[in-house]
Amino acid sequence: MATRAASEVYKKKLLDRFSDALIDSIAGFMNKIRPGWKVRNQARVDEWKLMFYAFNRSPLGIAGAILVLAFLLLAIIGPWVAPLSYDTSLALCNQQAYLAPPKTTVTIPGGCEALGVKPGNYTLYLGGDSFGRDLGSRMLFGARTSFVVMIFVLLVGPWIGIGLGLISGYFGGSTDELIMRTTDIFLVFPGLILAIAFSAVLPSRISGFLASHHYVSLFFLHLFSLKIQHEGSLASLLSVIIALWIVWWPGYARLVRGMVLSEKENTYVEAARALGIPSRSILVRHIMPNISGPILVYLSLDSGGVILTEAGLSFLGVGAVPPIADWGRIIYDGSQYFPNAWWLIFFPGLAIFLTVLGFNLLGDVLRDVLDPRTRRSIEFKLKKEIEVGEEQ
């Protein structure tokens, strides 16, 4: 029994086969670039499969994954499938579009081609805003804004903290003291205010940079799916990203430092040291893999957190500037027409809520899945199914 691979032992559901295929293809790929990888890492691959089996048995986790994937898909294809652009003001052609309630059909006569709108009937399924722009289309563009900001924040912010936490925890002494005191200062500083302050003062600096580095500007224009005439707004979006880097690292520094301190107590670290393995190697090859589980959970939970904070910032008027589509900003602009034009608040808020809920569900279940005890219990359950099955 013990010699059989995980994939052969358990009774599997459709999702399990799917996740198995995914992991096998990754393993196959690794094996191609590094021959012999598969044999060396068989145990790890089996454990990954087991993690997915545990995940596949959690309805909440699957719900979270579906939410996240759905909104990610919207963020990717949204700008292409949106019926209208984020800045198309139908109200200029037909007053009916002004604060149009959901499912209003607006007829656009000829002569409005300058707006980029062909004559015809347009149904605003989620309603229109005070410029007669289609809320549904704007929300599709808004998904792109949220996800791009989130990804760029998480690509940098937490890693600054993780790096500092590793150094601080491993080396201790005055290095630790210096890093931790600095971390304390940032933790004590009210985060939202810090982010807003940086988002408010950074744009002028960044627009100078963008003006001299046109290719960077173009790259982000495409990423955010903005029109070239809104290039000026890029600076404020990028400021939010940088501001969130500044806010997002201290928590990770604390967390990682604590984990490193407890890992350091383990004999395997002592053994590695006694063998004369260099510090950097111990940190990266021995300690990092052992603390990557909780970090992954935090990253997942924080994906939602960044989206929530970014929406909060644009709700307070920093970050996305009109006419850029951003969920928080749409709510901010729509709040003037509350409660009559309720849709301007309800739908974007719902989108933020569901996206963040998705990430939180995912993170929550990931925490369970990464806990070896949960995995063992799944293993038991599956084996039992097999054994009962064999007896019958």
Next chain:
Amino acid sequence: MAELRRFLIRRFLTFIPTLIGVTFIVYLIAAVVPANPARLWAGGQKANPQVIAMLVKEYHLNDPFYVQYYYFMKGFLENSMVSPVTGYKVWYEVKTYMPVTIQLTLISFVFILLIGIPLGIISALKKDTWIDATIRVVALVGVSVPIFWLAYLLIFLFFTKLGWITLSGTPTPPYSITGIPLIDSILKLDWHTQWEIIKRYWLPGIILAYPGIGVIARLVRNSFLDALGADFVDYVDARGLPKSQRYRHVLKNAMVPIITVLGLQFGGLLAGAPITETIFGLPGIGRFMLTSIYSFDYLSLMGGVFIIALIYMTVNLIVDILYALIDPRVRY
């Protein structure tokens, strides 16, 4: 006791570098502003050059940043620093706006305690039932919902539809002990003012508290279960102690992690206050800091940040003291 005093002194001494650091960050932010702040303060493009020259002199804007910082801190600590935008002394402004935020966060904090802790305990006692699952989902929703959206939904329900809340100002009581009407009215047993304040603050309070309620409910559940599963609980049962005594042991042990996180939550409330204050039009320190940022009034901003940081550190100090009081294994 001597140990406690040494501990307090040591902790207060760490306040100083942290506060210097915090105010310095504000300075750093100001340093990022490329335009001449004096011009902005004096009214932008059309500003009178004489006024600008006066402001530059007054705030030492032509000196290196550390000289500027020195004069600022000096003025700040001597209470002679005047905001170039509002014309008020920075401390006076802080004193004006602070009570609102303190009332808001205190009411929120009470909500966290009164709702979060019982929910967590119920969840733990009814582990793995539909009640537990519901509370878990409520907690997850709590950390996922954008509070400004929740605020509008609830305003729509309670204000527009039901008319249960008021969005107007609250009466200022004629007396002042602490300067915070909520606390003063409790001390004076003035239930009328008390009721007026609560009527105005309960909705913003609960909205600000909602994410924290979720966090605390989850934490209470988990630490309660951890404590229930401990060996000493078996021994309490084996010694034939009554149920009440058993929960006494469990609760005290579960309190240890909860108190730490409650301290952090208080900081979270202070940090989240700007959004709630903006939506409900409450003239608190959060909104004051936002206004200061928009008008590049970093002197006022520094005042606000200073006081928030001070409160946050004090709360955490109290947490550490409580922690040491509950858990004899913790040394000062």
Next chain:
Amino acid sequence: MRCKDPIIVVKDLYVYFYTYAGIVQAINSVSLEICRGETYCLVGETGCGKSVTSKALTRLIKPPGRIEKGEIYYYPEPGKKIDIRKLSEEELRELRGYEISYIFQDPSTSLDPLYTLGYQVAETMAFHKVVHNIKDGIRKAVVVLKNAMMPDAETRVKAYPHELSGGLKQRGAIGISLANQPRLLIADEPTTALDVTIQAQIMDFLRKLKEKEGLTLLLITHNMGLVAEMCDTVAVMYAGEIVEEAPVEILFKNPMHPYTKGLLKAVPVHVGKKVTLQSIPGTVPNLIFPPPGCRFHPRCSYKFDPCDKKRPPMIEVEENHKVACWLYEKKG
């Protein structure tokens, strides 16, 4: 009936645990008698059900565990019979810690870290109305701890568990358990977590205490040396069943069950010549799907026809020497 005056009689006891992995048949038809005043030992490997049996005596089994079936009688005095399974929760509570006390394996986890030793002694007395209140109890705790051989008991009363060494903690725990002068003391591996020298001291103390107070001791251990030294009667458990029971000299001289023989071969005996330790091949079976018939048969070298089909009955092979093994069926 082995005893003329039993203190505990257990008949045909079954305890199951309902886990996610399946129903664990932890105790399977266990019957035993403990005579008043003797030291009765339960021996066996980890996980064989010794602890569960001892906890079942006062129904301390917690969910997911449940006593399925069986009778448990307690005789506080000769001739006075109490049916443990029919007692109410409150009656049971009064019994535990007052008439029947426990000492658990690891004193560092069985004592509540947040309360002083004195408090934990005092509450054990106070809730059994031995003293009027906790305060009173703390005063009396000094005497109790002194009786438990605690050096410097006056200051140790105020000590928290983390301030004591392992041996002192266990003495404290023994003090707590003996505070109400119970009739039956159940010591579940009381010295496993301690140093060898302290083991000897504590065992010595328990033996003296028994002589002095006329207490009955149920000792649970996997240490055969301890069994030889302490016990009057020994019951060997394997996989949730008692496989052999005999007075200690007889068992050591003439072990009959193959498992007991294996157990004794796994102990170094100093008889002058060199001995080789032998281990019993195989592992403890999974009690969700226990082996049919005799639960030991997969590891037994004497296995023959009926072993894997029918459960062997308890056979009295000589006076007071009972064994559950098919090998002795015809002899009996």
